[in-house]
Amino acid sequence: MTTPANWRPAARAKLVRLKSEAEAHRAESQRLMQTCISMTQYLRTAEAELAELERRLPFIKGEYADQIRQEIEERTADVEQQRAALSAARERAEETRNAYGFAARLANDATDAALRIRLVTEQEAAA
Amino acid sequence: MSQKPILTLGEIREEIDEVSEQIERTKAAGLPEAESLASLKATLSDASVTWQKFTGTAADALAAGEEITAYRLLSVVAPSADKLALLGLGAAVAPRLDAVIKEIQTEAKKRDDGRLRLLPGEKAARLLELRRRLYSLEMAEAEITEATGEKRRANCNAAAVLGIPADVAEANKLLTEVE
Numbered sequence: 001m002t003t004p005a006n007w008r009p010a011a012r013a014k015l016v017r018l019k020s021e022a023e024a025h026r027a028e029s030q031r032l033m034q035t036c037i038s039m040t041q042y043l044r045t046a047e048a049e050l051a052e053l054e055r056r057l058p059f060i061k062g063e064y065a066d067q068i069r070q071e072i073e074e075r076t077a078d079v080e081q082q083r084a085a086l087s088a089a090r091e092r093a094e095e096t097r098n099a100y101g102f103a104a105r106l107a108n109d110a111t112d113a114a115l116r117i118r119l120v121t122e123q124e125a126a127a
Numbered sequence: 128m129s130q131k132p133i134l135t136l137g138e139i140r141e142e143i144d145e146v147s148e149q150i151e152r153t154k155a156a157g158l159p160e161a162e163s164l165a166s167l168k169a170t171l172s173d174a175s176v177t178w179q180k181f182t183g184t185a186a187d188a189l190a191a192g193e194e195i196t197a198y199r200l201l202s203v204v205a206p207s208a209d210k211l212a213l214l215g216l217g218a219a220v221a222p223r224l225d226a227v228i229k230e231i232q233t234e235a236k237k238r239d240d241g242r243l244r245l246l247p248g249e250k251a252a253r254l255l256e257l258r259r260r261l262y263s264l265e266m267a268e269a270e271i272t273e274a275t276g277e278k279r280r281a282n283c284n285a286a287a288v289l290g291i292p293a294d295v296a297e298a299n300k301l302l303t304e305v306e
Contacts, residue, residue, distance in 0.1 A: 109286075113289060
């Protein structure tokens with residue numbers, strides 16, 4: 001294996017790319033975390049509304065009771081769907097967080113290595 | 128002119144695992160039996176000599192009709208914690224030094240786990256050779272992942288990913304440290 005004579009600019013470019021990869025993973029991880037938080041809030045609201053309908057049902061008679069039953073059925077299906085979606089989103093968020101951890105570790109190690117061989121200055125490393 | 132066989136990413140990673148294991152085995156290598164035994168003999172002999180000095184000091188004090196205190200005896204032969212430990216060890220082994228060494232050798236044979244045995248210089252040389260080999264594999268791995276976009280190994284070497292040449296990496300202590 002031969003090392004190209006101009007390995008230094010190539011290494012600098014790789015370092016920049018590793019850092020931006022880590023940043024992209026961080027942003028994606030944060031976005032998914034926010035999504036999970038929103039989904040959780042939405043689910044809690046839907047669960048509370050469903051519970052309220054279930055609490056009221058025994059006190060309602062006639063045609064209106066049938067409507068409530070119908071609504072409970074629809075909302076139960078919706079809540080179950082939301083739970084499944086939240087579970088999948090959490091899994092994805094976990095994967096992305098791990099990917100961010102790996103990318104951040106690699107970018108940090110690469111920065112340390114670059115500093116050690118004076119490929120970049122302290123200022124450039126911190127940028 | 129013979130050409131080096133081109134390895135696949137999977138083959139390179141298998142070899143990385145193998146070399147990493149060799150590095151761990153080498154790091155765990157003990158001294159050759161003769162050297163290890165010589166250090167045991169030297170330590171126990173040192174302890175025995177300390178014990179003999181202690182009994183000599185006690186005998187002198189007794190012959191001179193001194194009031195013998197622990198401070199008087201220990202201040203001569205065991206003025207530090209290390210020396211005191213050596214004195215204790217000497218008291219235990221001095222009367223039967225050769226027998227103790229034989230017993231330890233017999234017990235050590237039962238416990239021999241077949242680990243590598245190397246002199247310090249040999250160990251350092253072998254570790255350097257293995258780390259150089261590992262780094263060249265990591266460079267090859269990084270080239271492939273760079274070209275194909277394959278997922279990087281979780282504990283890939285950042286210096287190799289950057290493409291820092293082996294001689295520069297070695298001079299700057301960037302060859303992989305296998306934990």
